[in-house]
Amino acid sequence: MRPRDLPVIHGVIEAGPNDRVFDVLLLSGPLVVGLVALLGRENVVSAGVASAYLAAFCGYVLYKGFVSGE
Amino acid sequence: MNGARATIGRDLGRILQALAGLMFASVAVSLAWREFWAVPGMVLSGLVPLGIGRVLTRRYGGADEPGKLHGMMIAAGGWAAVGVFGSLPFLTLAWTVELSPAMLATPEMTPTLAAFRDPLNALFESTSGFTGTGLTMTDDEEVLPRTLQWWRTFSEWIGGVGVIVLTTAVLARPGSGSLTLYESEARSEKIHPSIVSTVRTIWWIFVLFTFVAILALWLAGMPVWGAINHGMTGLSTGGFSITDNSIATYDSVSIDFVMLPVMVLGSIAFPVHFLILRGDLRNFYTDLQTRWLLVLFVLGSGLLVGVLYFTGTIDSAFAAFRYGTFQFVSALTCTGFQTAVGPVKNPENVALGNWPAMGQLTVTFGMVVGGAAGSTVGGIKVIRLATLLKGTRHRVAGVFYPDTAVRRLTIDDRRLSDEEVRREFEEAAIITFLWVAFLGLGLFVLLAVLPPGEYTLENAVFEIASAQGNVGLSTGITGPSMPTVAKVAFLFNMWIGRLEIIPVLVLLRGVFSRGGLYR
Numbered sequence: 001m002r003p004r005d006l007p008v009i010h011g012v013i014e015a016g017p018n019d020r021v022f023d024v025l026l027l028s029g030p031l032v033v034g035l036v037a038l039l040g041r042e043n044v045v046s047a048g049v050a051s052a053y054l055a056a057f058c059g060y061v062l063y064k065g066f067v068s069g070e
Numbered sequence: 071m072n073g074a075r076a077t078i079g080r081d082l083g084r085i086l087q088a089l090a091g092l093m094f095a096s097v098a099v100s101l102a103w104r105e106f107w108a109v110p111g112m113v114l115s116g117l118v119p120l121g122i123g124r125v126l127t128r129r130y131g132g133a134d135e136p137g138k139l140h141g142m143m144i145a146a147g148g149w150a151a152v153g154v155f156g157s158l159p160f161l162t163l164a165w166t167v168e169l170s171p172a173m174l175a176t177p178e179m180t181p182t183l184a185a186f187r188d189p190l191n192a193l194f195e196s197t198s199g200f201t202g203t204g205l206t207m208t209d210d211e212e213v214l215p216r217t218l219q220w221w222r223t224f225s226e227w228i229g230g231v232g233v234i235v236l237t238t239a240v241l242a243r244p245g246s247g248s249l250t251l252y253e254s255e256a257r258s259e260k261i262h263p264s265i266v267s268t269v270r271t272i273w274w275i276f277v278l279f280t281f282v283a284i285l286a287l288w289l290a291g292m293p294v295w296g297a298i299n300h301g302m303t304g305l306s307t308g309g310f311s312i313t314d315n316s317i318a319t320y321d322s323v324s325i326d327f328v329m330l331p332v333m334v335l336g337s338i339a340f341p342v343h344f345l346i347l348r349g350d351l352r353n354f355y356t357d358l359q360t361r362w363l364l365v366l367f368v369l370g371s372g373l374l375v376g377v378l379y380f381t382g383t384i385d386s387a388f389a390a391f392r393y394g395t396f397q398f399v400s401a402l403t404c405t406g407f408q409t410a411v412g413p414v415k416n417p418e419n420v421a422l423g424n425w426p427a428m429g430q431l432t433v434t435f436g437m438v439v440g441g442a443a444g445s446t447v448g449g450i451k452v453i454r455l456a457t458l459l460k461g462t463r464h465r466v467a468g469v470f471y472p473d474t475a476v477r478r479l480t481i482d483d484r485r486l487s488d489e490e491v492r493r494e495f496e497e498a499a500i501i502t503f504l505w506v507a508f509l510g511l512g513l514f515v516l517l518a519v520l521p522p523g524e525y526t527l528e529n530a531v532f533e534i535a536s537a538q539g540n541v542g543l544s545t546g547i548t549g550p551s552m553p554t555v556a557k558v559a560f561l562f563n564m565w566i567g568r569l570e571i572i573p574v575l576v577l578l579r580g581v582f583s584r585g586g587l588y589r
Contacts, residue, residue: 026277
């Protein structure tokens with residue numbers, strides 16, 4: 001069984017704008033929120049991962065809009 | 071009528087089962103926060119709608135698909151039922167603490183939780199949550215059990231997108247019935263040809279944006295539990311808070327300004343979000359509603375900042391900008407987060423209820439208009455304001471043309487014929503008229519029951535517009551001690567505001583007609 005055949009992952013991939021980067025951001029969202037909840041603000045890893053998540057989202061929206069948009 | 075009862079009963083049963091699922095899922099929060107005493111209450115709260123829902127769906131399983139009339143009745147009845155059954159966690163947890171059974175290590179009773187022993191207060195909180203209003207019966211949200219903090223947040227998050235949208239996404243029932251229900255819940259926009267695909271994509275976008283909002287607020291300095299709750303209620307433009315003074319509790323400039331785009335995201339239509347995620351950023355200015363919304367944000371905030379600064383309400387230009395912009399965006403997006411609560415932490419902070427009448431009425435204007443149709447907001451919606459303004463100009467300008475002239479009106483890139491203009495203008499005018507009429511009715515009731523001299527007229531107009539616009543900003547009128555009649559009136563205003571009035575009137579006509587009270 002491939003990961004994409006799992007019910008939740010299959011549902012995520014089938015819905016939305018059909019973009020693997022956004023799919024990965026959506027699927028990793030709970031993990032990142034769980035990480036910052038567990039590690040707290042003082043831990044540089046949690047702050048780094050949260051910042052990277054936001055930067056990836058904003059950067060990719062702008063990239064798609066200005067570089068590879070429809 | 072038996073066929074109608076079967077169709078309505080079957081679909082109400084499905085909605086109740088979906089609601090029960092939300093309650094059972096929330097038990098995880100009770101366990102995570104080690105509030106084991108809350109688990110029996112949450113399970114019991116879920117079993118009631120689950121049982122009733124199963125009976126209804128089994129009994130009426132073979133019912134016909136809903137038509138337009140049934141769709142409206144199901145939407146209105148479904149939202150009322152969700153409000154009623156959604157109040158059970160408040161009731162059961164308050165009474166669990168009150169009765170304090172020996173085997174459950176319950177916490178001390180607080181006045182805030184004690185207010186929910188009253189079923190009307192519990193119903194008010196639940197309805198306020200699911201309709202995305204955010205007016206509250208709590209005195210101090212911080213002392214609520216985490217389970218109830220979560221349930222308030224969760225109800226707004228679900229209600230922001232829609233109870234029927236949730237049910238359709240979960241049950242994946244294709245066909246015209248789902249489309250009818252979808253449209254009855256004050257939605258008409260489709261992202262994909264299939265309604266099931268459309269609602270799943272709406273949830274996809276909503277969940278992704280929720281994670282983004284939570285992490286942005288956390289990075290801005292909000293504690294993680296606050297970021298989770300406020301990210302969810304901010305994006306769903308609900309406005310429930312887990313702190314006593316809403317966002318003002320944090321007294322943080324960075325949190326205030328990070329919250330602005332979160333609320334704005336919630337007020338933009340989902341199809342526009344979808345296109346932007348596909349790479350079409352032009353929709354920020356080519357989509358009429360989004361363009362008007364952004365213009366209204368700038369003009370309304372500018373006006374409010376000017377009023378606050380030049381009337382001397384707030385002495386510092388930056389503080390006027392900070393509080394004026396936040397409160398106007400909060401009003402126009404129908405969120406209801408409040409930073410203007412008085413000098414609790416910041417001496418420059420002036421409570422909304424003490425703002426000059428022109429400032430309060432500017433905020434009221436934002437609450438009445440609301441954001442874009444097809445988003446999570448209340449109010450009459452930007453598209454109706456645009457239709458009314460453009461339609462009025464079209465009608466007036468028509469006098470200067472000969473009768474034989476063929477004229478078209480362009481709204482949102484659609485070139486409308488005279489017949490289409492008449493239909494759309496009529497629809498916008500009827501909704502707006504009903505909106506204002508019920509606003510006036512609610513105001514009349516409120517003024518009749520409020521203690522004389524305690525609140526000004528602009529306070530009362532503000533509060534009732536906040537309830538009916540599903541906003542949640544308050545001048546201090548709403549609370550557990552407000553008169554019972556006012557609570558009932560606000561319940562009605564929140565209900566009709568969420569469904570854009572007509573489905574509720576259709577349901578009431580059906581009920582009264584069946585009971586022989588209306589012919």
